[in-house]
Amino acid sequence: MASCAPLATEDRRDRMSPDAAPPAATIGSKIDRALAALGERMARSRRLILGLQWAVVLVYAVLIVVPTLLPLPGRLDHVWNHLTVFAQFVFWGIWWPGVLISMILFGRLWCGVLCPEGALSERVAHHSLGRALPRWLTWKGWPFVGFLGTTVYGQMISVYQYPAAVLVILGGSTLAAMTVAFFYGRDKRVWCRYLCPVNGVFGLVSKLAPVHFRVDRSAWDAWRKPTDGGRATVDCAPLVPLRTLEGNSPCHMCGRCAGFRDAVTLARRSPNDEIVRVAGRRANPWESALILVGLFGVAAGAFRWTGSGAYVALKQAFAETLVALGGERLLDLDLPWWILTNYPEKNDVMTALDGAALLAYLALETFVAATLLGGGVALAVRLVGPWSTARFHHFVQALIPVAAIGVVLGLSMTTASLLRADGFDLDWIDVPRALALAGAALWSARLAVAVVAGHAGRGARRLAASAAMIGVVGLATVNWASLFWTI
Ligand code: SF4
Structure with missing residues (x-):
């Protein structure tokens, strides 16, 4: 029988009209072959990839260093006539949203292949002292702490606006990566694996990609090194x-x-597979914290605080408390620019009071978002049966699409405001934003139903838990939608 199958396929193909669409299996196997060949081509193209990496390193170095040597841009400076505005647009308007979208598409x-920090750290690691990794370095909480730390610090020093702040955050991270590489892991990317502040977010978002490097375990075990x-x-x-x-x-x-x-x-896969199947065994508390606290809380708050009435109210309350306690002189206390934004020449100074209100606002928004969403997921877990922490972490993973697209849309606020400042008409932008958010919400809802189905048999419990999870997805969607539209 096995030998007849190809003949039967060819026979069918012969009888097809030349214009008939090829069967899906044929298209699928062509894609499989093309992907496998692409993967092997990548393995043979190290020099080309290294060349690409060095080109990105060069662009990155110019964009983070040169703007710090130039005067700050004025109101008449644009993306096309001032390197600082250009760098601002490239980093925050294109680069970061583009990187996140690329994670969804290609892992x-x-x-x-492109990250300058990874390339530099690997280069340094070639000459590393190769010391054994200490326990503190391999702590699983670093991606969460690193993401929160850089997001909050970035807001405190206005990283989206000022080149010195970009140099401190991005340049500081690169320097730290190279220092770690010098001490640990010869030829390895120890920083990327354990300490990079966006490692956790990238690890989450890449779960959605429709391609991956697939390992056939039985072929692996059966393999014998050829004599040649x-x-x-x-x-x-x-x-x-x-x-x-x-x-x-x-x-x-x-x-x-x-x-x-x-x-x-290199192979295709269902973009739901990693969350529905693998994450059930591998999801961990730090990933749940990153999703609920980091993305829906701190990241959403960082996009929202400048226009928030709650931030103004908190600042007012702090000021009144200070005055009541006789601390008026603290109202105007300012700090160096690398602690809190301080650019008097641009009329942009954050006082210690502004900074305290910012931290309190981010903490408050994070508490509300994480409690509502986490509480909803916990309810869904209980509706399935007795409490299970592992089940909670698995259910939270279903929120990844709406979290990822929300962050991309949040970053698009910078893209849009820079383009508007340069005279571009972006009245249409709400439509693609709404479509992207709706698509992500549907995707998360679909994942939620599939994940719940893996934990509950058919029946009322499964229905109730699915409904609770869809409610959580709805709340998460409203969290992002309220950045753009008053609801
Ligand atoms: S597992 Fe991933 S990162 Fe490691 S060698 Fe393969 S493709 Fe590269």
């Missing part, structure tokens, strides 16, 4: 345990392992 290809050579090891810079790799989260899509042991292939 962490950005990390493995063949790779005995693969140099995976972010230290991925390759044989047991099941998803995109830790993989930087660098392609170096493609074809290894005849078991690793």
